[in-house]
């Protein structure tokens with residue numbers, strides 16, 4: 001058996017206000033390539049206080065991207081790559097400021113600036129041919145772990161799958177939880193629950209191990225402080241904790257794997273365009289037979305924060321849509337293997353997955 005051998009983020013700064021160190025951090029990289037930086041910023045920040053704090057130089061290019069219409073696509077990355085290269089050539093580096101969507105766009109773009117052809121052809125493990133440009137991530141909403149993962153998840157014409165290789169990992173992240181204070185409560189809940197679900201799925205499967213458990217247990221402890229304790233809710237202290245929980249949850253599953261909920265969530269995102277964290281929540285509430293303790297805690301958290309998730313959705317789905325989602329989910333064998341064991345094909349079939357979707 002060969003064990004996973006992963007690269008980590010090269011440099012990490014953590015602390016409230018650390019975003020102010022951005023200019024100083026990228027200064028040594030400014031002499032690279034065509035000597036300018038590209039900023040990829042969540043459109044939410046356009047016209048907000050953060051826009052005035054970007055500390056960009058006149059030669060830099062800033063793109064504000066609206067992440068709400070859809071999750072990042074291969075087509076979107078290819079268009080941005082072509083535009084950037086046509087305008088000013090290869091930048092010294094690229095900075096992503098936003099949530100999981102922007103983290104993935106920044107990681108994918110950094111790679112695709114140096115790799116020819118459509119990004120669709122690189123969806124998968126170790127398909128990228130050349131290292132990308134220097135890239136730095138600044139998460140502004142906590143939970144996905146995209147700031148530390150080695151994958152840039154993209155939806156392509158055929159599949160939702162990441163560009164996954166050592167070069168995907170950020171060279172630098174700035175973890176400044178002050179930037180998350182404006183996250184509305186519903187998004188705070190759904191994205192934070194991605195961390196919680198990462199930890200439960202990482203733990204409850206055959207690939208769990210001392211290394212993934214250590215990160216996962218600590219992340220779960222932080223999640224309980226943030227969502228279940230007497231001090232639960234959004235606060236500077238809890239925002240700090242959630243940013244660390246997100247990172248540790250991501251590291252936990254890097255050395256283990258996600259499971260049933262993520263497989264279903266990918267189906268919901270691919271066929272109906274549901275956003276990852278919300279799709280996870282839609283599915284997880286119905287998976288008590290796979291994750292009894294986790295779902296019980298999840299339901300307590302929903303009640304504590306007055307979050308109501310819709311049910312009865314499948315009544316409005318066609319059989320064809322349910323079958324399509326089941327195929328997307330079935331084609332994630334690493335997740336089923338982890339969750340159900342190496343004999344998972346005897347336990348899970350397309351028909352059974354359709355049955356799981358019909359619970360929603």
Ligand code: NAD
Nearest residue numbers: 044071099100101140141144146149151153182183191276
């Ligand atoms: P997101 O990036 O789509 O952002 C969610 C919403 O929050 C958006 O409306 C955004 O504008 C808003 N927002 C972000 N920061 C804010 C702030 N500080 N104040 C107010 N609003 C703010 O959401 P997400 O849940 O962080 O990420 C989901 C994406 O992450 C999906 O595309 C999913 O595929 C991807 N993902 C990637 C990985 C990975 O390892 N690469 C893991 C999990 C999820």
Ligand code: ZN
Nearest residue numbers: 144194198262
């Ligand atoms: Zn996730």
